[in-house]
Amino acid sequence: MGTALVTGASAGLGLEFAWQLATARHDVVLVARDEERLTRLKGQLEAAAGVHAEVLPADLTDRADVERVAQRLRSDERPVGLLVNNAGLGLNQRFVGGDVDAEDRALELMVRTVMVLSHAAADAMVRRGRGAILNVGSVAALIASGTYSAHKAWVRTFTEGLAVELKGTGVTATVVAPGYTHTEFHARGRIDTTHYPTAAWLDAEDVVAAALADVRRGVVLSTPSLRYKAVSALLRVAPRPAVRAFGSYRRALLDAGIEAERDRDAARD
Incomplete structure (x- = not known):
């Protein structure tokens, strides 16, 4: 069934992508910083799904490590037919005054690595005449809420442009734009989510299943769940002052979470 390379495969959506691809009989290349977690996952996937899993430890903020992953994508040995650019992080800070x-x-x-790996994968896939690139974006791309929104807006526009270039080559590009999803993402970023409405949350299993189904259909813009399809449609047509106001509301939720986290740290001290 071919080989898929997943970045950020040790946790969150990346972990779910690895499991769903393996159970669909794809061999997988697992990329993340934590070699121990990747090795454990490799054993679990091979035992449960009977596929070949390859561990490729890499810090994707390090350009030399990114180039090692790019070289794997260019390789014709166990060629990669699907790249999932999933690795990301949340910054629990304001831009002004932040680190x-x-x-x-x-x-x-979330920007340069996506570009470099997409470039390596696209070149190899076009040469073979088949393949797919799936970039993980966010509904946050449609609002004004810090640099995370800016990064995901770049991913969205970049993927659309890539899809235009790839038309007729046998290779597709898809960007999935989930909303809030139950994963380790927020906990790892020390982002307090207790102020977020319960109805806003999606399950990782559903997000990944929807994204992979859209990749198979060649869909360019994938938005899991009817609620976020509706939210995205509203954000695309809303006046920009209203969009900025929505971003301010989200910023207020994040600020409340930052204060709650500081209070908990102070209480522990």
Whole structure:
């Protein structure tokens, strides 16, 4: 059934992508920083699904590591037929007054790495005449809420442009734009989500299943769930002042979470 390479495969959506692809009989290349978790996952996937799993530890904010992954995508040995650019991080800070080094790492991971790996994969796939690239975006791309929104807006526009270039080559490009999803993402970013409405949350299993189904159909813009399809449609036609107001509301939720996290840290100290 071919080989899929998944970045950020040790947790969250990446972990779910790895499981769903393996159970669909795809061999997988697992990319993340935590080699121990990847090795454990490799054993689980091979035992449960009977596929070949390859571990490729890499810090995707490090350009040398990114190039190692790009070389794997260019390889004709166990050629990669599906790239899932999933790795990401949440910055629990404001841009003004925040840590600019952390901002730079986020930019490397969620913009430059997506570009470099997509370039490597597209070149190899077009040469073979088949393949697919799936970039994980976010509904946040449609609002004004810090650099995370800006990064995901870039991913969305980049993927649409890539899809235009790839038309007629046998290779497709898809960007999936989930909303809030139950994963380790927020916990790893120390983002308090207790103020977020319950109805906003999606299950990782459903998000990944919808994304992979859209990849199979060659869909360019994939938005899992009817509720986020409706939200996205509204955001696309809403006046920009209203969109900025929505971003301010989300910012207020994040600020409330930051204060709650600081209070908990102070209580522990």
